[in-house]
């Protein structure tokens with residue numbers, strides 16, 4: 440997850456052609472999870488900082504400490520920073536690395552879901568509760584029992600059930616788990632073996648626990664064959680997002696080391712999901728992470744890149760661009776610098 444090298448002027452040229460400006464420029468924001476609450480857009484991003492920690496493959500330089508919530512009247516409007524919604528010092532079990540969060544609403548209460556490392560160096564996922572979309576959020580004293588890895592994304596289905604999708608390989612530690620059990624010797628499967636999938640679990644009615652053991656989500660090709668671990672252009676890496684359109688479930692995600700946002704579809708929230716294609720080609724910066732939301736009868740992709748920081752991979756800026764969805768439900772590929 441190192442910084443990329445750019446020739447003089449190359450970033451300025453990309454900035455000129457970028458589909459979007461940063462939503463805000465007074466802080467760095469990444470991994471934007473967008474939702475429509477109370478008729479407005481609320482965006483739950485990571486808050487990137489430079490903590491002076493050396494780059495390493497575990498992502499220790501992504502040393503975030505708190506969350507800010509952004510609000511927009513529309514995707515084409517200005518973003519307002521609603522301030523700090525939760526700080527790591529207020530979470531009893533969490534020690535460091537407040538990575539990509541998400542939020543959900545139920546019965547007028549708002550739930551912020553977030554991963555962080557606890558003192559044993561393992562990621563877990565916590566929940567904090569508030570009365571307003573922008574927080575503040577009061578954390579539960581313990582992480583969600585049975586949670587692990589990173590990148591929670593919570594999807595509320597039409598029948599009122601909520602599901603959490605989560606997991607990321609490499610720095611996100613997902614490769615260390617099989618059947619929800621951790622073993623330090625576990626690694627990614629061999630190139631010809633099925634790739635690791637994100638996990639999904641239905642949430643309890645109070646939104647604070649898993650109602651069932653997490654299941655692994657299978658992503659298959661058009662012939663129904665599981666994507667292989669060596670298929671780096673298509674296999675799951677991190678950053679799951681679930682949305683529903685015309686009765687189909689869309690799972691979108693990052694391919695990590697090939698820097699693509701892809702999607703796959705299913706007829707139920709557990710899958711298997713069939714790979715469909717690329718949503719976004721690579722951005723400036725190593726990571727790519729997004730959310731998809733419908734607003735005003737149009738579809739929007741919230742994503743990030745590292746242009747504002749001059750290409751520093753852990754100093755990113757959340758952005759938004761319109762997604763084009765064909766009548767048959769296919770999502771057209773966007774080039775972030777194709778404007």
Ligand code: FUB
Nearest residue numbers: 485501538539678726728
């Ligand atoms: O922001 C830290 C990590 O970088 C996220 O959890 C990943 O999805 C990647 O965007």
